[in-house]
Amino acid sequence: MDDSNKQLHLQPTGISELDTMLNGGLPVGATILLKGTAGTGKTILASQWLFNGYKLYNEPGMFISLTESIAKYIRNVETFEFYDPSILNPSEVHMSDLREVMREKKLDGKPLSWEECRELIDLICHMVETIGAKRVVLDSITGLLLHIHTDEMIRFFIFELGKGLGNLDATVILTSEVSDSPDQNYRVEDFISDGIISLYQRVSCEDHPQRRLKVVKMRGVEFDEYPTSLQIQKEGIRLFPRERSVLKSLATYDRLAIDGQGLNEMLGGGIFKGSSIIISGPSGSGKTILSLQILYSALLNGEKGVYISFEESREQILRNASTFGWDFEKYEKEGKLAIISISLFSNTPEAHFAFIQNEVEKLGANILIFDAISSLYPILAQDLLKEAIANLITKLKSQAVTSILTIASPDLVQNNKISQDQLSTQSDSIIILRYIEIASEIRHGILVLKHRGSSHNKDVRELYFTEKGLLVGKSFSEYENLLSGSANTIKVMDPPAA
Numbered sequence: 001m002d003d004s005n006k007q008l009h010l011q012p013t014g015i016s017e018l019d020t021m022l023n024g025g026l027p028v029g030a031t032i033l034l035k036g037t038a039g040t041g042k043t044i045l046a047s048q049w050l051f052n053g054y055k056l057y058n059e060p061g062m063f064i065s066l067t068e069s070i071a072k073y074i075r076n077v078e079t080f081e082f083y084d085p086s087i088l089n090p091s092e093v094h095m096s097d098l099r100e101v102m103r104e105k106k107l108d109g110k111p112l113s114w115e116e117c118r119e120l121i122d123l124i125c126h127m128v129e130t131i132g133a134k135r136v137v138l139d140s141i142t143g144l145l146l147h148i149h150t151d152e153m154i155r156f157f158i159f160e161l162g163k164g165l166g167n168l169d170a171t172v173i174l175t176s177e178v179s180d181s182p183d184q185n186y187r188v189e190d191f192i193s194d195g196i197i198s199l200y201q202r203v204s205c206e207d208h209p210q211r212r213l214k215v216v217k218m219r220g221v222e223f224d225e226y227p228t229s230l231q232i233q234k235e236g237i238r239l240f241p242r243e244r245s246v247l248k249s250l251a252t253y254d255r256l257a258i259d260g261q262g263l264n265e266m267l268g269g270g271i272f273k274g275s276s277i278i279i280s281g282p283s284g285s286g287k288t289i290l291s292l293q294i295l296y297s298a299l300l301n302g303e304k305g306v307y308i309s310f311e312e313s314r315e316q317i318l319r320n321a322s323t324f325g326w327d328f329e330k331y332e333k334e335g336k337l338a339i340i341s342i343s344l345f346s347n348t349p350e351a352h353f354a355f356i357q358n359e360v361e362k363l364g365a366n367i368l369i370f371d372a373i374s375s376l377y378p379i380l381a382q383d384l385l386k387e388a389i390a391n392l393i394t395k396l397k398s399q400a401v402t403s404i405l406t407i408a409s410p411d412l413v414q415n416n417k418i419s420q421d422q423l424s425t426q427s428d429s430i431i432i433l434r435y436i437e438i439a440s441e442i443r444h445g446i447l448v449l450k451h452r453g454s455s456h457n458k459d460v461r462e463l464y465f466t467e468k469g470l471l472v473g474k475s476f477s478e479y480e481n482l483l484s485g486s487a488n489t490i491k492v493m494d495p496p497a498a
Helices: 003-008 016-021 042-057 070-077 098-104 114-131 141-145 151-166 287-300 314-322 328-333 349-363 373-379 382-398
Strands: 031-036 061-065 093-097 135-139 171-177 195-203 209-218 228-233 236-240 276-281 305-309 337-341 367-371 402-408 429-438 441-451 461-466 469-475
Touching: 016 236, 031 042, 031 151, 042 061, 042 070, 042 093, 042 135, 042 171, 042 195, 042 236, 061 070, 061 098, 061 114, 070 093, 093 098, 098 114, 114 151, 141 151, 141 171, 151 171, 228 349, 236 349, 276 287, 276 382, 287 305, 287 314, 287 328, 287 367, 287 402, 287 429, 287 469, 305 314, 305 349, 314 328, 314 337, 328 337, 337 349, 349 367, 349 382, 373 382, 373 402, 382 402
Parallel strands: 031 171, 031 195, 061 093, 061 135, 135 171, 276 402, 276 429, 305 337, 305 367, 367 402
Antiparallel strands: 195 209, 209 228, 228 236, 429 441, 441 461, 461 469
16 A cells, blocks of 8 residues: 555555455545445445444444435345344444435425525434444445435535545445436536445346446545456355456466377477466367376376366266376265366356355466356356456466366367457467368367467367377478468479470
8 A cells, every 4th residue: 555545544445355455445534425226236236335344343333314215225135145134233334215304304295495405414414423424335225316306406515524534534335326328317416526436237148137337436535447247146246356466476386297199299399387278279179188188187286176167067078088097086086076067157257266265275276278268258248248357367467377168169170260359369379179071071279379488389180089198290291371271282383495
């Protein structure tokens, strides 16, 4: 944290990932606008901040409802782990329905005058001061602003309320509904808020909505303005911010030799430990077998591995490996291997990646096989998938963990793309598997397209499936246009006549 943040006095939110994005927390005494459409998690995030404020930092809080009864609010939040009914009292976390107070003061059901705005501000500040609250939630400010009909009065209300609560060293979160209709949005962020946190939903591939959070503004704080995925779990809000330690990747000269004729030769002696490798090819071209072969070689070399599959069960993986003589179950029992099959739709992609990272750390794995990363294409937009994978690879590299990612190319033969999302830029090595048609016969080919930091064989060579795994044969030196799927014999031109 820099000196300016120390002088500003930051208040941790109690949501660790959000504190990471905010470089420590929210400025004490600030007015924060938490805006978003319905269902994005505004009230949950504000409530988690409020309850954790007392439970973790002994800071009394106050929840002021402007849209629903306190009983209904409690029903909505009591299922979350951060909720604690034992601290619901005026000296710890206090609840108040401002609508009832406004009815008593005869301030409801009509536009507020300047004097009534001032009276309401004083009333809220008095409520906060009475219980000594250091964290205040007004949910939602949109409901209150329905009673204030001019921009000038809105500006006055937000400014004076923020100033009054700030003088009490109370940090306040104002939740604000964002409507699809611009005429119903008050744009209070343009007025007086010290910080803006935006929650929204982005529809990804095949209409799968992805909740997102973006810190738009935070005065005096060096924050991460990059959007992050948001998930609502039983613990509350879970965020998945990007990995910032991009340049902290560990580099080693140690190589992992692959058990199989010709593979090491093509790779100049094997793959670098701690590097990232993409294996790309159409269905049935040998991607899974090659990844299992690399994993088995690592286990023979004393490494520990995690194998993640979105497409096959653990039993299928063990059976398929056993046909090549690879006893993975033995390494599982020794605590050197974890084979994990995940249902694609059981969680969000970001949660899957967080789970995978946790499994790697729990086992102390040296190598991760991810088969197949392209399974995520239907449920995550390409830019979000690329971001999530880059985040995972960066974390693995910082721990010197080798990562193998298989990607299914869409076409069986001709295909000029490594993947649909430009993931090739994230990898250190790229191995291409292809079907090749020669004289009406389908054969298998392999090419090392990229092998960062090492010389490697650049020929397209024949790939054989044997009872011991994959073996690499000779180069298709007599043919051209191999990667197009249909090879042509190289024409040797006769020398010109004398």
